[in-house]
Amino acid sequence: EDVATSISGIEKLLIVEQNLINFLEGYINENENKLYILKRKLDEYKEENAIGSRDTEKYVNNPLSSFSLIRRVASDWTDIMKFINSAPGKLYYSQITKILKSPEFPNSEDIFEAVEGFLRIQSTYKLEPMEVMRGVINGVQYDHEMNSKDLFELGTIAFSQGRHFYADEWLKASSAKYDLENNKNYYFNFDKETILEKAVENKIAQEDFFGAWRYVNQLLEVNPKSSKGLESLQNIDDTISYNYFNNITKKIKFFEEPTKPYDKMIIEMGCRDELTSDFTSALFCYYEKENHPFLKLAPIKVEIVNSENPFMVIFHEVISDKEIQILKDLSKTGLKRALVSNSTLNSSEKSNTRTAKLVWYDERDHKIFSTLIQRSEDMSGLSLSTYDRFQVMNYGIGGHYSVHNDFFGIPKNVDGFQYTKFQNGDRIATMLFYLSDVEQGGFTIFPNIFKAVKPKKGTCVFWYNLQPNCDGLIRSRHTACPVLVGNKWVMNIWIRSSGQMFKKPCPAGYQ
Ligand SMILES: O=C(O)CCC(=O)C(=O)O
Ligand SMILES: [Fe+2]
Secondary structure, eight states: OOGGGOHHHHHHHHHHHHHHHHHHHHHHHHHHHHHHHHHHHHHHHHHHHHHHHHTHHHHHHSHHHHHHHHHIIIIIHHHHHHHHHOOTTHHHHHHHHHHHHSTTSOOHHHHHHHHHHHHHHHHHHTOOHHHHTTTEETTEEOSOOOOHHHHHHHHHHHHHTTOHHHHHHHHHHHHHHHHHHTTOSOOTTOOHHHHHHHHHHHHHHTTOHHHHHHHHHHHHHHOTTOHHHHHHHHHHHHHHHHHHHTTOGGGSOOOOOOOOOHHHHHHHHHHTTOSHHHHSTTOEEEEEOSSOGGGGTSOEEEEEEESSSSOEEEEESOSOHHHHHHHHHHHTTTOEEOOEEETTTTEEEOOTTBOEEEEEEOTTTOTHHHHHHHHHHHHHSSOOSSBOOEEEEEEOTTOOEEEEOSSOOOOBOTTSOBOGGGTTOOEEEEEEEEOSOOSEEOOEEEGGGTEEEOOOTTOEEEEEOBOTTSOBOGGGOEEEOOEEESOOEEEEEEEESGGGTTTSOOOGGGO
16 A cells, blocks of 8 residues: 555554564464474483483383383374474464555565655765665764665665666665674575675676676675676676777766756755755745734734745744644545646556655544634635645655646636636645654755745745736746655645635736
């Protein structure tokens, strides 16, 4: 069930693992008991046999001991064999099997998604695998380190995706970590040779034969008979000399991180907090008291982020910790993998451009939502008579949402009126509530206006998605940066244009 795409899902895995541990322990206890009984029988037989062997004549002449000998050999051993063949811990075995087959058990797709998330944070935040290996994330030391198998898995999946540059970094880190572990961990079918073989394969795929050569030498140092090593050595020798003789050695590529398009660079700079000092120093704040009489008593702290095109503000302390807790508790059971609409197929589908889990609510689900509607109207000055339902969302490892616009871009018919299927109009404005702080990462970036917003529990970002004539405002495009460390929760309210008839009517140009 897509465990990796939300922290809430990953939390549940700890419980799953606890059950597995308990069952394995039960299995081991029963099997230990079997060996314990066999050991006792063994000692008993050894002792009796030793007595008999010491004075054979005396032993066999005595009817008591000779009878015992006959009985022991004739009947006990059938029982012993039966006992050896028994399979203790069967119940535990079947319980473990049941968990492995249950839907909440992660599968290879989940590992894949977790790796994807990891590679995303590596690329966005320029993580150094050699540092991550020691538990350092973006310069901050954490008390958990990755083991060589974790690092190997990252390298292997990056390799299978053709992302050789990243694969090499993880495999290098895996190899270094393996040496540091000094056989502390027990791995099934995994050792230094496994890592180096993959590293060779990756370098060859990258056509970096000199790099491959270096790994092959390490591989042959670990195991001089490695068939993979010897075979690759031959291939590399042939290729390098072929290239040499054909004078194309200089064409061998230099292996750098792939370059990124400008838009992506801006976004990633924003994610790393490299935009804020340059672009948001001009912001200023005021107290909103105009929109509703209530606000005259409890003014809202407003920070202007962008004065127009799109108009964008941050409302501070507009949802309390208590309210946030209600929303999170409500959501724990309902979270489902977020989908992205595919306009060509006219459907929604799972996509790695949006890795999170979400759930929708309206006023009927809990009384808190009526309160929030009233408050949102007071804050925005817009009517929530038309809005999409409340969308509560939780991100997972590397969870992100690629750059997008929130509006639909409703096509107009010949009269200039909107299609009836968009009765409520388009998404004129977004209210994005942060329901958590995020320890590292998870900013919301607006690349066209060079703005980066850092999540802060209790605040709400408000912006327009439409131009005054209700056409989409492309400049409002934005992205949710991958979460680096932490548990990011947000809530979206999309206000629709139809309800603004008396508040903010679309001007004449629209009709
Ligand atoms: O989580 C964020 O920072 C932005 C989310 C977003 O843009 C969306 O859900 O449409
Ligand atoms: Fe959005």
